[in-house]
Amino acid sequence: MPSQTLKYAYFPGCVAQGACRELYQSTAALTQALGIELIELKKASCCGSGTFKEDSRLLEDTVNARNIALAEELDLPLLTHCSTCQGVIGHVDERLKDFQQTDPGYVEQINGLLKKEGCSPYKGNSEVKHLLWALVTDYGLDAIQxxxxxxxxxxxxxxxxxxxxxxxxxxxxxxxxxxxxxxxxxxxxxxxxxxxxxxxxxxxxxxxxxxxxxxxxxxxxxxxxxxxxxxxxxxxxxxxxxxxxxxxxxxxxxxxxxxxxxxxxxxxxxxxxxxxxxxxxxxxxxxxxxxxxxxxxxxxx
Known part of the structure; x- marks a missing residue:
């Protein structure tokens, strides 16, 4: 087993809480068996599954900057078991981290919108990680075996x-x-x-x-x-x-x-x-x- 308890801010996504409830159920069973602690982000919102940007990139970035900020409040990486959520939120995180250097005004605009809603700002100091990556790189295949x-x-x-x-x-x-x-x-x-x-x-x-x-x-x-x-x-x-x-x-x-x-x-x-x-x-x-x-x-x- 890993030398210390693995802990993540858990973003289950929409589908696992609805049409694929068995994914939510099996993720809980697996992580408990492995001793991985998940703190579910109850206030998180849908990532948009790639559709928000069709109307507005700012909308997709702001919604998911908020999701990431919820994990940052806990000082934990954001963990999801949904590849679509990983791709969308991970790409937003990747883009905003780049914009912190190349276009800080855009990140300030997003944080201004978050502040209006009483949300914490996006800082870019967390990580977005799929359950697969957590099992392979954090827990380790030898430990699973x-x-x-x-x-x-x-x-x-x-x-x-x-x-x-x-x-x-x-x-x-x-x-x-x-x-x-x-x-x-x-x-x-x-x-x-x-x-x-x-x-x-x-x-x-x-x-x-x-x-x-x-x-x-x-x-x-x-x-x-x-x-x-x-x-x-x-x-x-x-x-x-x-x-x-x-x-x-x-x-x-x-x-x-x-x-x-x-x-x-x-x-x-x-x-x-x-x-x-x-x-x-x-x-x-x-x-x-x-x-x-x-x-x-x-x-x-």
Missing amino acids: ERVTRKLSGLKCAAFYGCYLLRGQTTIPYDNPFHPESMENVFRSVGATPVYYRGRTQCCGWPIASYATEQSFQMAGKNIQEAIDAGADCMVTPCPLCHLNLDSRQPEVEKVIERKLGLPVLHLPQLVALALGIPPKQLGLSKHIVSTKPVLEKLGL
């Missing part, structure tokens, strides 16, 4: 990184945005076998689902088919929005691509928590649209 009580031997897992985690920010210091390995390394640490396929770094189709539904489902279907054809028992994603298109919409996707799929899609904390011996019920594995029973049966659960 030491905590494994139920090795996921024989389970073939296809990572689905999605767009925002890898390409939402200008730079990410934790992985290669074009040839990532962090998810696969997590799989190995819990005894599972990584499955590689082209779609693992592609878009799930969710961003265009509201206005180009058929094209969105074709994108999702192509990714799922590639994972199945590569021999995957399940797909694992660090993004609840990806999960919505890949799991919740999978029956509709099947109709569009005219092929039966039936590939279980797990949230990252669900997979790791299974290896720590946490019961499937506690992880919300019965709440998925595509049944996770084949995964549990393969693990003898």
Whole structure:
């Protein structure tokens, strides 16, 4: 285990508190099992999932400067388990830190708006970090491996990184945005076998689902088919929005691509928590649209 208790200002995001409640549930179970302390930012607001900037960059920056400032008040890094939130908030943080040097007037404008609402100013002294990065870089894969009580031997897992985690920010210091390995390394640490396929770094189709539904489902279907054809028992994603298109919409996707799929899609904390011996019920594995029973049966659960 890490030499000291890891503590984060926790930004769960909207989807994990609504349509993907099992992500919220499994993140709590996993972090408690690992001894990671999460202080939830109850006053935080939606990051906008990339849509605010379509109307106003100032709106996106101000809303998320406030979210970051809430973490700064606690003198803690902001932790999220949503790749979309990571990409949006992380990019705002990256941009504003740059503007503190190149355009301080813009940051002052944002802090002026925050002050009017009685909010703390954005200082740029915190960090925005996805749960995946926290597990890999802060807790450590060796430490996770030491905590494994139920090795996921024989389970073939296809990572689905999605767009925002890898390409939402200008730079990410934790992985290669074009040839990532962090998810696969997590799989190995819990005894599972990584499955590689082209779609693992592609878009799930969710961003265009509201206005180009058929094209969105074709994108999702192509990714799922590639994972199945590569021999995957399940797909694992660090993004609840990806999960919505890949799991919740999978029956509709099947109709569009005219092929039966039936590939279980797990949230990252669900997979790791299974290896720590946490019961499937506690992880919300019965709440998925595509049944996770084949995964549990393969693990003898």
